[in-house]
Amino acid sequence: MARDIQERIKKLIIDQRLPSGAPLPTEPELMKLLGVSRNSVREALKALQAMGLVDIRHGFGTYVGQMSMAPMIEGLAFRTVAGHYRGEDSLRQLLELREAVETGLVAQHACRLPEEDLAELEALVDRMDAMAEAGAELELAQTDRDFHAALYRGLRNPLLSELLEAFWDAFHRVQRDLVDVPQDPRTTCRRHRDILDAVRSGDVLRAERALRDHFGHLRTRLGPPRSGQPVAGGAEGEDVRSRESPRDPVAVGGSSLAAREV
Amino acid sequence: MARDIQERIKKLIIDQRLPSGAPLPTEPELMKLLGVSRNSVREALKALQAMGLVDIRHGFGTYVGQMSMAPMIEGLAFRTVAGHYRGEDSLRQLLELREAVETGLVAQHACRLPEEDLAELEALVDRMDAMAEAGAELELAQTDRDFHAALYRGLRNPLLSELLEAFWDAFHRVQRDLVDVPQDPRTTCRRHRDILDAVRSGDVLRAERALRDHFGHLRTRLGPPRSGQPVAGGAEGEDVRSRESPRDPVAVGGSSLAAREV
DNA sequence: AGAGTCAGCTGCTCTAACCAACTGAGCTAG
DNA sequence: CTAGCTCAGTTGGTTAGAGCAGCTGACTCT
Numbered sequence: 099m100a101r102d103i104q105e106r107i108k109k110l111i112i113d114q115r116l117p118s119g120a121p122l123p124t125e126p127e128l129m130k131l132l133g134v135s136r137n138s139v140r141e142a143l144k145a146l147q148a149m150g151l152v153d154i155r156h157g158f159g160t161y162v163g164q165m166s167m168a169p170m171i172e173g174l175a176f177r178t179v180a181g182h183y184r185g186e187d188s189l190r191q192l193l194e195l196r197e198a199v200e201t202g203l204v205a206q207h208a209c210r211l212p213e214e215d216l217a218e219l220e221a222l223v224d225r226m227d228a229m230a231e232a233g234a235e236l237e238l239a240q241t242d243r244d245f246h247a248a249l250y251r252g253l254r255n256p257l258l259s260e261l262l263e264a265f266w267d268a269f270h271r272v273q274r275d276l277v278d279v280p281q282d283p284r285t286t287c288r289r290h291r292d293i294l295d296a297v298r299s300g301d302v303l304r305a306e307r308a309l310r311d312h313f314g315h316l317r318t319r320l321g322p323p324r325s326g327q328p329v330a331g332g333a334e335g336e337d338v339r340s341r342e343s344p345r346d347p348v349a350v351g352g353s354s355l356a357a358r359e360v
Numbered sequence: 361m362a363r364d365i366q367e368r369i370k371k372l373i374i375d376q377r378l379p380s381g382a383p384l385p386t387e388p389e390l391m392k393l394l395g396v397s398r399n400s401v402r403e404a405l406k407a408l409q410a411m412g413l414v415d416i417r418h419g420f421g422t423y424v425g426q427m428s429m430a431p432m433i434e435g436l437a438f439r440t441v442a443g444h445y446r447g448e449d450s451l452r453q454l455l456e457l458r459e460a461v462e463t464g465l466v467a468q469h470a471c472r473l474p475e476e477d478l479a480e481l482e483a484l485v486d487r488m489d490a491m492a493e494a495g496a497e498l499e500l501a502q503t504d505r506d507f508h509a510a511l512y513r514g515l516r517n518p519l520l521s522e523l524l525e526a527f528w529d530a531f532h533r534v535q536r537d538l539v540d541v542p543q544d545p546r547t548t549c550r551r552h553r554d555i556l557d558a559v560r561s562g563d564v565l566r567a568e569r570a571l572r573d574h575f576g577h578l579r580t581r582l583g584p585p586r587s588g589q590p591v592a593g594g595a596e597g598e599d600v601r602s603r604e605s606p607r608d609p610v611a612v613g614g615s616s617l618a619a620r621e622v
Numbered sequence: 623a624g625a626g627t628c629a630g631c632t633g634c635t636c637t638a639a640c641c642a643a644c645t646g647a648g649c650t651a652g
Numbered sequence: 653c654t655a656g657c658t659c660a661g662t663t664g665g666t667t668a669g670a671g672c673a674g675c676t677g678a679c680t681c682t
Contacts, residue, residue: 100406100665108438115445124632135667137399140634144362144403145410149435157632157674165439170432173411176370177427183377191519198520202464257453258460362634386663397636402664419643419663 103142106132108151111162122152122160167264174268182276189272190320196265197313201306203250203258208297208305211252218248219294226290230283238283239270245290249297279319289315365404368394370413373424384414384422429526436530444538449586451534452579458527459575463568465512465520470559470567473514480510481556488552492545500545501532507552511559541581551577 107128116122123131128139143160146152150169153161174192181188222245229238243266250259273279289312296305369390378384385393390401405422408414412431415423436454443450484507491500505528512521535541551574558567 112438112441112445117446126632137668138666141403141406141665143633144407148407148410149431149438151435151438154633155675156634157676159632165435165442169411169435173413173427173431176374176411176413179374180427183374184379188519191517194515194517195520195523198465198468198515198517199461202467203460205464205467206460253456253460255453255456255460257450258457261457388663399637400635403634405664416664417644418665419645421663 100138100141100145103132103134103138104145107142107146111151116162118162118164119153120162122162124159167260171264171267171271174264175271178268178272179276182272187323189269189276190317190323192265192269192272193313193317193320196262196269197310197317199262199265200246200250200313201309203253204293204297204309205302205306207250207252208302209300211297215248215252216294216298219245219297222248223287223291223294226283226287230287233283235281235283238286242286242290243267243270249293273320277320285315362400362403362407365394365396365400366407369404369408373413378424380424380426381415382424384424386421429522433526433530433533436526437533440530440534441538444534447586451531451538452582452585454527454531454534455575455579455582458524458531459572459579461524461527462508462512462575463571465515466555466559466571467564467568469512469514470564471562473559477510477514478556478560481507481559484510485549485553485556488545488549492549495545497543497545500548504548504552505529505532511555535582539582547577 107122110116111122122128125136125139125143128143129136132139143152143154147154147163148169150163150166153163155161178188178192181191222241226238226241226245229241243263246266247259247263250262253259289308292308293305293312296308299305369384372378373384384390387398387401387405390405391398394401405414405416409416409425410431412425412428415425417423440450440454443453484503488500488503488507491503505525508528509521509525512524515521551570555567555570555574558570561567
């Protein structure tokens with residue numbers, strides 16, 4: 099039934115053609131409109147918020163969300179972290195995903211990048227160099243992200259662009275939290291310049307190779323491949339009726355320390 | 361603060377290495393554990409459920425979710441439907457996304473598909489033919505999905521496979537609900553057989569072309585391209601403080617009719 | 623005219639109670 | 653003795669009412 103409430107709110111957004119940012123009915127209004135209690139309305143809204151469909155602002159109102167891929171990053175990052183800790187190769191899978199998509203894309207349109215995009219890429223690589231010199235790790239990463247975003251801007255497909263940026267975000271968030279690899283900024287810069295040069299030359303194969311080298315470099319930094327499959331632990335849940343002892347109470351209480359987001 | 365509760369539950373899953381299907385503390389336990397009211401716990405769980413991170417079963421308990429891409433389908437489908445109704449080209453963008461990823465992938469590994477996978481693809485195309493003859497639209501679509509899934513199984517990257525299946529699901533759900541194109545089952549079968557033959561031949565370029573033809577065919581069925589950009593309607597929300605009249609109360613009340621999921 | 627205050631929205635959290643689904647122990651009837 | 657039922661006790665689902673917190677806008681005092 100809670101699911102039903104969500105569906106009805108979604109239907110309301112669809113039927114009214116509400117654009118991103120449009121105000122939704124207030125909680126009391128939704129109560130009367132849907133004929134359910136305040137609590138149910140709130141739970142439905144919370145779920146929709148988690149999916150990025152609505153945007154709730156305290157003391158202000160509820161609005162149609164931007165429908166970005168942000169919640170997907172959240173889910174992907176969590177899935178990756180959880181898998182990593184369970185001994186799966188999730189981080190490598192995520193990197194392979196980026197590699198597969200990006201190399202496929204660059205092969206498709208690398209030869210027809212307009213000059214203005216090339217110029218922007220050039221400027222970005224220059225900025226990366228400068229930041230590598232200055233030792234500004236954070237800004238370097240941001241520029242790295244911008245580089246990859248600019249590379250696929252020419253596709254004129256915002257959905258695709260958002261998705262790739264989402265993958266980038268998820269990967270870097272998890273990598274930053276899980277593995278503490280000593281970055282070599284200069285190498286990173288060089289790889290990106292290689293990619294740019296290859297793209298500028300219009301040589302599709304060379305561009306693909308440069309990109310693959312870049313990802314290969316990243317992959318080696320993840321360390322040796324872990325056991326391909328996880329420990330196959332515990333029959334995948336399936337029918338866990340045996341709710342034995344509810345586990346020793348974990349120390350979750352007041353840990354605002356180590357609130358590293360995960 | 362509600363966000364904080366979600367984070368702490370996520371942290372609990374991570375820290376305890378809980379696998380999919382493992383039981384989580386009950387709601388009263390979480391209340392004491394986190395020191396918040398039941399209501400807040402429930403709202404956090406609802407949000408996590410929406411992201412597929414936990415699985416709530418009435419009268420049974422709360423469990424760690426399968427972390428599948430299902431919630432992403434939900435979000436993607438909604439985003440696409442909403443965009444479509446707002447005059448954007450969202451459905452075409454989604455199709456282009458599939459095309460870009462799949463053509464990129466097939467180029468990478470089409471030439472090294474093991475014989476067993478080829479045999480499975482063959483069997484699937486045969487089944488598609490049979491279903492096309494029988495006029496079983498639904499089963500045909502399912503087999504179509506299986507075909508595309510089998511095509512990328514050799515990559516041994518479950519994340520990638522799930523994502524592609526998620527794209528397929530989202531696209532077909534939206535297409536089924538939005539546009540009522542008269543399918544020509546035989547053509548669909550032929551296109552898939554072309555892809556299979558090309559892949560079997562080991563000719564990468566031919567495989568890529570076959571796949572691109574397939575998507576091109578789908579694209580033409582979406583009708584002529586809509587205005588590249590949306591109507592640019594209403595400054596993208598941004599700072600909608602002007603909460604004017606809350607809109608005429610939409611008829612959402614008792615519509616279990618037309619509960620077509622959207 | 624400008625700054626402060628207050629009433630009124632908004633969403634946020636808590637408490638308490640009851641409803642509904644499911645389990646498992648114990649009872650009853652065969 | 654077993655098959656089936658019933659009934660307590662668990663779980664999550666829903667409702668109600670109260671008060672708290674953030675924001676806005678108009679009103680008032682300086």
